[in-house]
Amino acid sequence: MNRHAPPAGSPAPRLKPPEGDTADRHESAWLHVSGRAEYIDDLPEPEGCLHACLGLSERAHARIAALDLAAVLAAPGVAGVLTARDVPCVNDISPTHRHDEPVFAEDRVLFHGQPIFAVVAATRAQARAAARLARADYEALPHAVDIEAAEAMGLPLVTPPLTLSQGDAAAGLAAAPRRLSGEMRIGGQDHFYLEGHIALAIPQDDGIVIHSSTQHPSEVQHMVAAALGLPANAVTVLVRRMGGAFGGKETQSNLFAVVAALAALRWGRAVKLRPDRDDDMISTGKRHDFRVRYEVGFDDDGRILAVDAGFAARCGFSSDLSGPVTDRALFHADNAYFYPAARLVSQPQMTHTVSNTAFRGFGGPQGVVGAERIIEEIAYATGRDPLEVRKLNFYGEGRDVTPYHQRVEDNILPRLVAELEASSDYGARRAAVLAFNRDSRIVRRGIALTPVKFGISFTATWYNQAGALVHVYQDGSVQANHGGTEMGQGLHTKVRGVVAEVFGLSPERVRVTATATDKVPNTSATAASSGADLNGMAALAAATTIRDRLRAFLAESRGVGAESVRFEGGMVLAGDVAEPFAQVVKAAYMARVQLSASGYYRTPKVHWDREKGRGRPFYYYAYGAAASEVSVDTLTGEHVVDRVDILHDAGKSLNPEIDLGQVEGGFVQGMGWLTSEELWWDEAGRLRTHAPSTYKIPLASDRPRVFNVALADWSECREMTIKRSKAVGEPPLMLAASVLEALSMAVASLADYRECPRLDAPATPERLLMAAERLRGR
Amino acid sequence: MTPRLTMTVNGKAREIALDDPRVTLLDLLRDRLGLTGAKKGCDRGQCGACTVLVDGRRVNACLTLAVGLDGADVLTVEGLAQGGALHPVQEAFIAHDGFQCGFCTPGQIMSAVALIAEGEAGDDPERIREGMSGNLCRCGAHRGIVDAVLDAQRRMAGDAQGRMGKDGERAA
Numbered sequence: 036m037n038r039h040a041p042p043a044g045s046p047a048p049r050l051k052p053p054e055g056d057t058a059d060r061h062e063s064a065w066l067h068v069s070g071r072a073e074y075i076d077d078l079p080e081p082e083g084c085l086h087a088c089l090g091l092s093e094r095a096h097a098r099i100a101a102l103d104l105a106a107v108l109a110a111p112g113v114a115g116v117l118t119a120r121d122v123p124c125v126n127d128i129s130p131t132h133r134h135d136e137p138v139f140a141e142d143r144v145l146f147h148g149q150p151i152f153a154v155v156a157a158t159r160a161q162a163r164a165a166a167r168l169a170r171a172d173y174e175a176l177p178h179a180v181d182i183e184a185a186e187a188m189g190l191p192l193v194t195p196p197l198t199l200s201q202g203d204a205a206a207g208l209a210a211a212p213r214r215l216s217g218e219m220r221i222g223g224q225d226h227f228y229l230e231g232h233i234a235l236a237i238p239q240d241d242g243i244v245i246h247s248s249t250q251h252p253s254e255v256q257h258m259v260a261a262a263l264g265l266p267a268n269a270v271t272v273l274v275r276r277m278g279g280a281f282g283g284k285e286t287q288s289n290l291f292a293v294v295a296a297l298a299a300l301r302w303g304r305a306v307k308l309r310p311d312r313d314d315d316m317i318s319t320g321k322r323h324d325f326r327v328r329y330e331v332g333f334d335d336d337g338r339i340l341a342v343d344a345g346f347a348a349r350c351g352f353s354s355d356l357s358g359p360v361t362d363r364a365l366f367h368a369d370n371a372y373f374y375p376a377a378r379l380v381s382q383p384q385m386t387h388t389v390s391n392t393a394f395r396g397f398g399g400p401q402g403v404v405g406a407e408r409i410i411e412e413i414a415y416a417t418g419r420d421p422l423e424v425r426k427l428n429f430y431g432e433g434r435d436v437t438p439y440h441q442r443v444e445d446n447i448l449p450r451l452v453a454e455l456e457a458s459s460d461y462g463a464r465r466a467a468v469l470a471f472n473r474d475s476r477i478v479r480r481g482i483a484l485t486p487v488k489f490g491i492s493f494t495a496t497w498y499n500q501a502g503a504l505v506h507v508y509q510d511g512s513v514q515a516n517h518g519g520t521e522m523g524q525g526l527h528t529k530v531r532g533v534v535a536e537v538f539g540l541s542p543e544r545v546r547v548t549a550t551a552t553d554k555v556p557n558t559s560a561t562a563a564s565s566g567a568d569l570n571g572m573a574a575l576a577a578a579t580t581i582r583d584r585l586r587a588f589l590a591e592s593r594g595v596g597a598e599s600v601r602f603e604g605g606m607v608l609a610g611d612v613a614e615p616f617a618q619v620v621k622a623a624y625m626a627r628v629q630l631s632a633s634g635y636y637r638t639p640k641v642h643w644d645r646e647k648g649r650g651r652p653f654y655y656y657a658y659g660a661a662a663s664e665v666s667v668d669t670l671t672g673e674h675v676v677d678r679v680d681i682l683h684d685a686g687k688s689l690n691p692e693i694d695l696g697q698v699e700g701g702f703v704q705g706m707g708w709l710t711s712e713e714l715w716w717d718e719a720g721r722l723r724t725h726a727p728s729t730y731k732i733p734l735a736s737d738r739p740r741v742f743n744v745a746l747a748d749w750s751e752c753r754e755m756t757i758k759r760s761k762a763v764g765e766p767p768l769m770l771a772a773s774v775l776e777a778l779s780m781a782v783a784s785l786a787d788y789r790e791c792p793r794l795d796a797p798a799t800p801e802r803l804l805m806a807a808e809r810l811r812g813r
Numbered sequence: 814m815t816p817r818l819t820m821t822v823n824g825k826a827r828e829i830a831l832d833d834p835r836v837t838l839l840d841l842l843r844d845r846l847g848l849t850g851a852k853k854g855c856d857r858g859q860c861g862a863c864t865v866l867v868d869g870r871r872v873n874a875c876l877t878l879a880v881g882l883d884g885a886d887v888l889t890v891e892g893l894a895q896g897g898a899l900h901p902v903q904e905a906f907i908a909h910d911g912f913q914c915g916f917c918t919p920g921q922i923m924s925a926v927a928l929i930a931e932g933e934a935g936d937d938p939e940r941i942r943e944g945m946s947g948n949l950c951r952c953g954a955h956r957g958i959v960d961a962v963l964d965a966q967r968r969m970a971g972d973a974q975g976r977m978g979k980d981g982e983r984a985a
Contacts, residue, residue: 060907067915068903068922070850070890077849227951229854229862229916278852278916279951312855523914523952692910700913700953727859727949734946735955742956 061693062528062547063276074278075233075246081305084235085114087298088162089310090152090169091318092144095387095720096178099142099151099171106168107154112161114302117153122297124264128289129353130254133194136353136390138262138293144173145352146388147720148317150290155298155306163311178387180720182326182347190385193350194358199365199379199438199648207341207376211332215416219329219408220795221401223349224322224394224708225724227732228522230278232319233309234292236299242269243296248277249288250520251560256552258289259296270296275549280522281704282393285560286355287319316725320355320392321714323348325364327405337417337424342374344405347382348398351390357383359494360391360398362645366652367402369437370769371448371488372410372428377438387720393562395704396765399489403769404709404796407485411776415783415791420465421776422484426452430488440649441490445656445753448486451682452660454747456484459662459680468664472784479669480677481780484662485773489766490653491564492641498559499638499654501569505534505577507630511617513538513545515578518558519570520550524764525693526566530574532690533757537578539602540616555633564657564762567689569636571757577634585619588628640754655754657761658747659683661702661770663739667781669807672800674778676706678741681770686752686761698767699744705771707733709796710778778803786810818883822846823892831880838882839863839874842889850890850919854949861948864920865889871927890919893926901972902926905965906957913952921948925962929969936966 066072090107104116119126119139129136140151152169156162179185208214235246242265247255252272260267272292277284291308298306310318329344346364350357361381368379396403410428414421429452430443437443456462461484468480493499503517515534521527527547535542552558559569582602590597595610602608607619624630643650661681667674681702685694711731715724724730752759779794785807792806816831822842829841839856842848842865851874854862858876865874866888893900902925905911912918924945934940941962942955950958 061910061912061915063915064907064912065899065903067912067918068890068899068906069894070848070919072915072918073849074852074916076853077843079847227949229852229860229914229949229951231854277914279914281951312857523912523916525913696910696913696952696954696957699956703953703955704951726857727855728857732949732951733953733955734949735942735959736946738942738955738959 061525062531073275074230075235075248076309078235078246080307081237084305084307085155085157085298085302086159086162087153087155087294087306087308088166089150089294089314089318090154090166091314092140092147092149092151093171094144094173094175095147095180096176097144097173098176099140099144100174101172102151103170104152106170107165110161110165110168112157113165114155114157117155117294117297117301118151121301122262125261128258128293130286130289130356131194131354131358133354135193136355138290148389148722150318153294153298155302159309178720180386180388180716180718182349182384182386185384185386192383193354193385194383196381196383197362197365197645197648200377201374201436201438201440202376204341204343204376204378208330208332208343211340212334213416214330214332215412216330217412217793219327219405219793221325221327221404222797223324223391223714224712225316225714225730226281226283226321226394227730228277228279228281228283231310231312231315232284232288232291234288234295235305235307236292236295237305238299238303242271243299244271244273245292245296246273247288247292248284249274249292250280250284250522250562251286252520252550252552253556253558254286254560255288255292258293262293263296263300272552273549274520277520277522281395282397282562283319285393285562287392313725317722318389320351320390322394322708323350323357323360323391323398323401325401327408329405329409331409331413333413335417337413337419337427339372339374339413339428341376342409343378344368345380345382346401346405347384349386349388349391350383351386351388353390355390355392357391360393362494363398364402366439366490366494367399368406370403370406371430371486372406373430373434374438379438388716395701396768397563399765400705400769403487404772404775407772407776411779412791415788422461425486439652441651441653443656447684447750448488448658451658451684451747452484452486455660455662455680455682458682459484461662464664477668477670478666479781479784480664480666481777482662482664483773483776483780484660485770485776486660487658487766487769489657489769491568491657491762492638492652492654493559493563493565494643494652496641496643499565499569499641500559501573501636502555502558503570503573503577503634504554505574505581505632505634507581507620509621509624511544511615511620513540515545515547515574516551516554517570517574518550518555519566520561522561524566524697525690526561526570528693529567529689530571533571533575534578537575537582538616540605564764564766566764567760568756568762569638571689572636573634575634575757576636577632580632580634581630584628585623588623588626589619592626655752655756655761657684657763657766659766659770661773663773663777665774665777665781667778667803669785672804672807674803676739676774679739680743682745682747683767684747684750684761685763686750686756687759688746689758689760691746694746694763695744697763699742701765701767702770703733703738705768706774709771709775710798713797713799782806782810786813816880818880820882821886823889834880836879837875838865838877838879841879842874848889848891852916852919854917861924862917862920864923864948866923866927869927869930871924890922893922900926901968902929902961902965905961905968909957909961909964911954911957911961913954917948917950921945921950921958924948925965928962929966936963938963
């Protein structure tokens, strides 16, 4: 292909970013709308670039008796193949170093879709065609696709489980006036980032440069170095932006980067690996589906006295991040409620399926949805409005210790929920829904108001650090670089705003450049909603260092007090003199002032002892609440979300426009997870929902008809976060629990609300219909 | 044999020799003409990230064979801006934050341009939502997208009648 050639005879028009107020605008806005924002597949390919395609297992569990790649090698354009034997050093990409995730399967495959080999060819089409020509002889071994089958087969856990305990749950249950138990199924979710996985590896001297669509460039660097037997300093990983990630590119990028890098060094040419959508969905991990078994003791008012719950997750064939994901499910198994006595146990279950991974919320959403089911059960058992049961069980004075023994010090839910209850007119609308359902035969409505409390910080405490690098050039323009990656969440826009404010510049004077392991090393994944918290602080530190040098320079050269020097509106004010920033910078350069600085930040206060199940894993909590109203056709199971009101806590927001977008987008994604997005494996262990034809994410037309979203503008983070803002990436996803519960209420109306419908997720039309049929029979 | 065709791409006449008759319009644009604005999201006509206009109608470029487009007029996101000024739909997407990761944006914008030209949706948010539902947005920026289409539609209708465009508002 002639991708490296510029479009013949038509130089791109020199568009300029629009003038005017760009303070809150996305840093790449005009690039995005003009089609000029570059993703990795848009980069010109180096001359002679080869293309790789993965050969995937066609069995869920089998011994590979023989693998015949002769036809693959003989296919047109093929340069060669790579198998496990061709990995020079470590054939493993386990992110938690459990050595259970080979790049290429060796003698045994553990899921349908596991990579066995890669073929490298002159074009992508040739590589894909050749990959289909492999012949593998499999000796089938027994496989377990779901949790029950895995338990029956006695498959091990992929990683040690966690137990959280507070008080004596058994005694609490025994003494409780009322108790009930149940089980809930919560489905998984495919990330469906619009930009699929991709890596472009380019040999450079005796090292390698890799463009990788990853949330964790440092881990890609580490994995490539380990697999190839190179020192980390010979591997540079770059990512300018991703076309969505949502957790799906935290560890799952490693495979593609390692294979592209292996091939690039083997053939001494650039190699690109971009799987097609089906292969991407089949061979990469997803959100874990869970089975929650719960027993709760409560009093006649609905006050929870004790909870005993088990959280089993389909983890797939390897550990990946299943340990921390299932840990986080337990950390959120209380959601916003005080459990005087609790015993919570995780079960990270091995199965013969793709290894599940991080996904926005990271286990938290499954914990939250489980907690809300418990509330719902109590509400139906006591005949109360679920919102009243919620309020009764909120954390509060003297009731503020979580099952992991962290004290909830910043609870704003009582105020936040009260405000939303009023602004959404919840009480009157619930009465109207109840009245409607009395008279409506087919269409039933439901309404629910659910809260979210989400712990912010990586529970792997060492991840809570970040670095940044800021340069001021002689013309007064500024470049900022930090360890976080941009995936659409607006991180670069927020960091740009932080740096611009330090220098009193408008944001367009600051350019945030591609995340690069040779600029800021040893970074953490951009995950756990922590991107702005960590990297914003590091960038602030770097910019402040330079600003303080400029202050000291002016103080000395102009004879003014350093503290009196101000940076505002593109000017620097020292004593009576106001000078343009660029002029001051130029003078500072001439006086040999260093105009570049690195910055570093680590989150204070956090600590966690997993063995004891005690500590303070979270620096603070972010809160929110949503009220959703739905209509369900009880003859078809189809539903419409009529209205959603959200009040969300982003602390003192760094950028309200971006944060509102995160809240809306997170809610919609959560709604998809809990309603329309269904992953389906057949008995042979094949994923049958591996394209948008069968896997349904929300469309513009699925958006709630009325959608009122607001930030709690009075909230301010109690801790010293970046400008007292709060993390906003993940928490809003769980606001969608209100949709699931509203659907459940609509179904419950069929049995006069006497019984909790126990509606599992995703609440597809089929599942709604089954629940309706079940309740009609009562 | 090498199929040859004539095509107008973003207002410019092109003589194109296809190396393979099976090449899709999307691969022609991205791999052979260096126009990478249209994206390959699913490569099976289900996500809309590759939406471009052929003779004014929106198509999924990944499902359209280039060889069938002899004499066609193709417009991609790169050809929307005129004389260095953004198209009203592009401006509206910026004004209403109609994107997050941006990957679906070129397709959304081309779809919006055609939707407005089709004149079927008017300023009815419900019909705009329906008309934009062939373009997936995983970030969930649907509010900004629909608001941007509404705003652009009004501005363009206003311009067509020789009036000033109205300011956008959060109508959807």
